[in-house]
Amino acid sequence: MEYAGFLLVIATGIGVIFISIALDFLWAQAIPVRFFYYILRAPGVVVHECAHMLGCLFTGAKIRNVVLFSKEGGSVTYNPPVIPVIGNVVISTAPLFCIPLVLALCTWFFSDYLGCLLPALPLSFDSNDAVIVLGGEILKIFSQNLVVQFNAWFLLYLYLVLSLILSAAPSMQDIRNAGIGICILALTGVLILWSQIPWAVSILTEITRIIGMGFALGLGFGLIALVLSSPLLILTLYRHTA
Numbered sequence: 618m619e620y621a622g623f624l625l626v627i628a629t630g631i632g633v634i635f636i637s638i639a640l641d642f643l644w645a646q647a648i649p650v651r652f653f654y655y656i657l658r659a660p661g662v663v664v665h666e667c668a669h670m671l672g673c674l675f676t677g678a679k680i681r682n683v684v685l686f687s688k689e690g691g692s693v694t695y696n697p698p699v700i701p702v703i704g705n706v707v708i709s710t711a712p713l714f715c716i717p718l719v720l721a722l723c724t725w726f727f728s729d730y731l732g733c734l735l736p737a738l739p740l741s742f743d744s745n746d747a748v749i750v751l752g753g754e755i756l757k758i759f760s761q762n763l764v765v766q767f768n769a770w771f772l773l774y775l776y777l778v779l780s781l782i783l784s785a786a787p788s789m790q791d792i793r794n795a796g797i798g799i800c801i802l803a804l805t806g807v808l809i810l811w812s813q814i815p816w817a818v819s820i821l822t823e824i825t826r827i828i829g830m831g832f833a834l835g836l837g838f839g840l841i842a843l844v845l846s847s848p849l850l851i852l853t854l855y856r857h858t859a
Contacts, residue, residue: 623806626825629832633713636839637786640846644783647849651688659686660777661784664719665712666691672711676704690788702798709787709795716785717834723777731770734761755841775845782842785835 641658648654663685670693673680677699684692698704727733736754762771787795806825809817 623810623821623825626829626832627803629829629836630713633717633832633835633839634786636836636843637782637784640779640839640842641783641786643846643850644779655686655688657776657780658690658783659780661716661780661782662686662691664716664781665784666693668711668715669693669695669708671715672708673698676700676707678704678708702801706795706798706802709791710799712785713787713835714828714831716781717831717838720778720781720838721834723774727770727774731768731774733768733771733774734758734766735774755837755844758841759844775841778838779842779845782835782839785839 644657645654648657666683666685670680670683672678673693673695679696680693681696682692682694695708698708700707724735728735735758762768806821809821812818
């Protein structure tokens with residue numbers, strides 16, 4: 618495994634976080650009636666908090682209180698996990714992995730059972746061609762379901778994609794909880810690659826491949842949400858320049 622591949626996975630994860638935060642800020646500013654903003658965010662916030670709960674179960678952290686949705690968002694409070702350092706990273710970043718998987722399941726369901734024409738998104742980004750292919754597939758998704766053969770279920774699919782992507786990024790509290798652990802794990806990965814120990818590099822390669830698949834899906838769905846939000850972005854920019 619090369620350093621470039623390891624760094625690409627990290628960059629993809631950062632890209633997903635950036636898109637999620639940027640779109641959430643955009644929609645929060647664009648929707649003056651908070652009730653409609655809460656409706657938009659609701660499915661994503663619920664899945665986000667359920668992902669934290671799943672992370673707690675995996676790491677042995679006792680859940681003390683759960684708020685799936687409120688005006689301030691959701692929250693999960695828990696005791697320290699049994700697994701040190703890595704436990705907090707797993708719990709805090711769980712939505713970043715779980716939400717793309719939920720979106721992948723939604724894509725399968727809407728495609729196989731509700732007639733939406735949804736081609737599979739790339740599971741990795743290992744070349745510039747993969748990014749170009751992704752852009753073409755996203756445009757095809759919109760044209761096939763809204764122009765070529767209109768499917769009302771596709772509008773529900775877009776709503777779920779947007780809602781879930783808005784909630785994919787870890788909150789500031791999540792980042793504070795996992796920041797040190799993430800830095801330690803990233804540094805450990807670099808040291809393993811530098812050491813060139815065969816068995817350690819092999820394990821790191823497999824872990825990075827699995828994580829990269831989740832990030833690639835997240836980036837793909839994030840770009841779909843970005844395309845969906847582009848008219849809103851253009852309108853916002855026009856208001857600020859007018």
